[in-house]
Amino acid sequence: MIGPAQALFVREWRIARRVGGGAAIGAVFFLILVSIMPFALGPDLALLARLGPAILWIAALLATLLGLDRLFQGDADDGSLDVLINASLPLELTVLVKCAAHWAASALPLIVVSPLFGLMLAMEPKPLALVALTLAAGTPALTMIGAIGAALTVSLKRGGLLMAVLALPLTIPVLIFGVAAASAASGGDAPFATPFLMLCALSLFAVAAAPFAAAAALRHAQE
Amino acid sequence: MKSMRLRGTDIAIERGGRPILTGLAFEARAGAALIVVGPNGAGKSSLLRAIAGLLPLAAGAIRLDGGAADASVGEQAHYLGHADALKAALSAGENLAFWAGAMGGRSSADAWRGALDRLGLAHVADFPARALSAGQRRRVALARLLVAERPIWLLDEPTTALDVAAQGLFAAVMREHLAAGGLIVAATHAPLDLDGAETLRLGAAAGAAP
Numbered sequence: 001m002i003g004p005a006q007a008l009f010v011r012e013w014r015i016a017r018r019v020g021g022g023a024a025i026g027a028v029f030f031l032i033l034v035s036i037m038p039f040a041l042g043p044d045l046a047l048l049a050r051l052g053p054a055i056l057w058i059a060a061l062l063a064t065l066l067g068l069d070r071l072f073q074g075d076a077d078d079g080s081l082d083v084l085i086n087a088s089l090p091l092e093l094t095v096l097v098k099c100a101a102h103w104a105a106s107a108l109p110l111i112v113v114s115p116l117f118g119l120m121l122a123m124e125p126k127p128l129a130l131v132a133l134t135l136a137a138g139t140p141a142l143t144m145i146g147a148i149g150a151a152l153t154v155s156l157k158r159g160g161l162l163m164a165v166l167a168l169p170l171t172i173p174v175l176i177f178g179v180a181a182a183s184a185a186s187g188g189d190a191p192f193a194t195p196f197l198m199l200c201a202l203s204l205f206a207v208a209a210a211p212f213a214a215a216a217a218l219r220h221a222q223e
Numbered sequence: 224m225k226s227m228r229l230r231g232t233d234i235a236i237e238r239g240g241r242p243i244l245t246g247l248a249f250e251a252r253a254g255a256a257l258i259v260v261g262p263n264g265a266g267k268s269s270l271l272r273a274i275a276g277l278l279p280l281a282a283g284a285i286r287l288d289g290g291a292a293d294a295s296v297g298e299q300a301h302y303l304g305h306a307d308a309l310k311a312a313l314s315a316g317e318n319l320a321f322w323a324g325a326m327g328g329r330s331s332a333d334a335w336r337g338a339l340d341r342l343g344l345a346h347v348a349d350f351p352a353r354a355l356s357a358g359q360r361r362r363v364a365l366a367r368l369l370v371a372e373r374p375i376w377l378l379d380e381p382t383t384a385l386d387v388a389a390q391g392l393f394a395a396v397m398r399e400h401l402a403a404g405g406l407i408v409a410a411t412h413a414p415l416d417l418d419g420a421e422t423l424r425l426g427a428a429a430g431a432a433p
């Protein structure tokens with residue numbers, strides 16, 4: 001079981017890191033979203049600092065979903081999916097490993113650079129690490145929810161937008177608790193632990209449940 | 224390897240609510256290839272996908288005697304479709320090493336190098352798959368059959384884009400698989416040069432695609 005999972009992870013990682021793989025594009029997209037916000041909101045540093053956690057979270061949400069529409073479509077287009085369905089890993093685990101590789105290749109860089117981008121939004125240095133921590137706890141849920149949307153739209157040629165339409169409403173709870181925890185981290189009286197633990201719970205639930213939903217959608221799409 | 228027998232009885236397959244095949248029966252035995260022939264749209268590919276478990280049967284059943292009891296037919300089969308299942312960004316060798324690992328085969332470099340060598344492709348192992356010609360890509364896809372051992376081979380037009388020499392190489396590979404007790408179901412228009420192959424002829428079913 002370890003061998004096939006490792007082989008799949010290595011393959012996904014290599015594809016994502018090569019030219020056209022899209023992993024680096026996600027981080028650049030994140031940077032652009034964060035840096036155009038001050039142009040839209042104006043040069044009010046206090047306002048930027050207050051909105052900072054929300055901006056970081058929305059940018060992370062969009063950047064994560066952006067790269068996900070090709071998660072299964074590439075494999076469906078070149079015939080790999082037909083073979084993966086009957087490979088030695090169960091399809092549910094295949095989904096989980098693909099999501100893990102996608103998260104490591106595209107969400108992890110976002111989390112690493114988010115403190116830097118937080119500085120651009122005039123946030124205090126101290127809560128930046130905590131905001132990065134909320135992103136680390138919440139982005140697995142975003143990836144897994146996006147994977148369900150990607151699996152549902154796998155047979156559509158231009159399913160990217162539809163996938164976002166399907167997945168974005170489901171990410172609202174993650175966004176609520178993510179921004180609540182991030183805002184609490186950057187000041188205010190609200191507690192940090194409660195929304196942060198809810199965020200962890202959402203991620204754990206998504207990691208446990210989404211592979212089954214996505215695998216069922218992939219099997220159905222074969223018909 | 225035990226002597227295997229793949230049997231289909233009274234099979235019906237629908238695509239998009241339209242009947243493609245009805246009342247079809249077939250039997251494939253270990254050591255002999257079953258060649259599925261028929262005009263375009265007769266349901267050859269649909270039959271192979273149904274055997275691989277990628278397409279649900281509207282009626283009937285496909286049974287495997289003598290195979291592993293706890294695995295489906297698809298999990299004991301190599302399915303080679305029209306698409307080559309190669310990632311353009313990865314080299315031919317990386318593609319094969321992945322499939323060797325994912326299909327539960329030997330993932331050592333010797334295994335996939337040997338498979339590439341069998342199909343006369345050792346010199347392109349480090350080329351990215353996007354730089355290969357259609358025939359070379361097909362050969363890499365065929366090498367996938369060799370990097371992990373699975374008794375059943377379901378081949379959909381396996382010799383597409385292959386030159387005469389490669390067709391000869393692949394015929395030898397297929398004969399070896401059959402001699403080792405393997406089982407082949409192949410849909411094809413071109414003769415595959417196999418002795419003792421049985422033929423399953425699919426007519427243009429009513430309402431079949433043009």
